[in-house]
Amino acid sequence: MTFRNAANKPCSQSPGLLNSVAGFITTIVNIYTARSGFWSVSAIITASVTGGCTIFMIGCFLIYDTWLLTTIKKEHKLRVQQMEDENKREIVQ
Numbered sequence: 001m002t003f004r005n006a007a008n009k010p011c012s013q014s015p016g017l018l019n020s021v022a023g024f025i026t027t028i029v030n031i032y033t034a035r036s037g038f039w040s041v042s043a044i045i046t047a048s049v050t051g052g053c054t055i056f057m058i059g060c061f062l063i064y065d066t067w068l069l070t071t072i073k074k075e076h077k078l079r080v081q082q083m084e085d086e087n088k089r090e091i092v093q
Contacts, residue, residue, distance in 0.1 A: 017057040024050040 027050050031043050039047075 014057070014061045017054070017061050020050060020053040020057045024054045 024047070027043070027047050031037065031039060031047070035043065
């Protein structure tokens with residue numbers, strides 16, 4: 001199973017995000033099944049830490065995916081266009 005982002009690209013660069021979300025879901029499920037919804041001190045701390053990690057990783061992913069990759073995507077698009085132009089010139093000759 002491949003997870004995909006909003007641009008329908010594989011999210012292989014975000015294992016930390018997927019792991020933190022899985023940890024948070026596991027914590028919530030554990031609290032409501034094994035503890036019958038009782039939030040002990042350790043459950044609150046665990047949910048806070050995993051929730052904080054999830055929020056941090058979402059932020060990192062959004063910064064990486066939207067801001068840092070824009071220059072790389074532009075450069076890639078330019079190079080692909082140059083290669084296509086060179087291929088067209090070779091075909092014409």
